[in-house]
Amino acid sequence: MRLTPSQGAILMMLGHDLPRFPKTVRERMLEARKLLSEWTGEDFGYDPKRWHEYLSSTDACRYCLGNWHLKVPELIAKAQANPEWQRILSQLQSSSSKDD
Numbered sequence: 254m255r256l257t258p259s260q261g262a263i264l265m266m267l268g269h270d271l272p273r274f275p276k277t278v279r280e281r282m283l284e285a286r287k288l289l290s291e292w293t294g295e296d297f298g299y300d301p302k303r304w305h306e307y308l309s310s311t312d313a314c315r316y317c318l319g320n321w322h323l324k325v326p327e328l329i330a331k332a333q334a335n336p337e338w339q340r341i342l343s344q345l346q347s348s349s350s351k352d353d
Contacts, residue, residue, distance in 0.1 A: 259314030260321050262288045266301045267332040268341075279341050299345050301329050 256264070261271055266285035268278040275281050282299055289304055290296045293313050297303035305325045308316035316322055332338045 256321070257315040257318050259289065259292065259308055259316040260318070262292075263301060263304060263308070263316075263325060264328070266299065266304065267328055268335070268338050278338065279345065282341065282345060298349060299342055301325075301332065305329065 261274075262285040265271060265274060265281040266289075268281060270276070270281070275284050286296070286299055289308075293307070293311075295307060297307060305322065308314065309322050309325075
């Protein structure tokens with residue numbers, strides 16, 4: 254299945270490995286936030302639920318193509334249950350708040 258760029262970015266934010274993108278979860282999350290912010294003019298940090306809600310409600314970047322977005326809440330729950338993803342998220346949020 255082909256993904257739109259915004260769908261791929263959400264997967265990267267959740268730690269999924271995609272071809273031709275950064276290899277560490279931390280790098281993927283950083284890249285996802287950067288791309289989504291550039292494409293939408295918004296910045297919801299590393300909060301996949303807020304990104305998902307925004308992208309779903311606006312269909313920004315063709316996020317809802319193929320009803321793919323309907324699967325995302327389950328993917329978010331899996332990421333949030335992953336201790337490694339939570340650790341990286343905490344680090345990124347901490348370093349992000351220091352930059353503000």
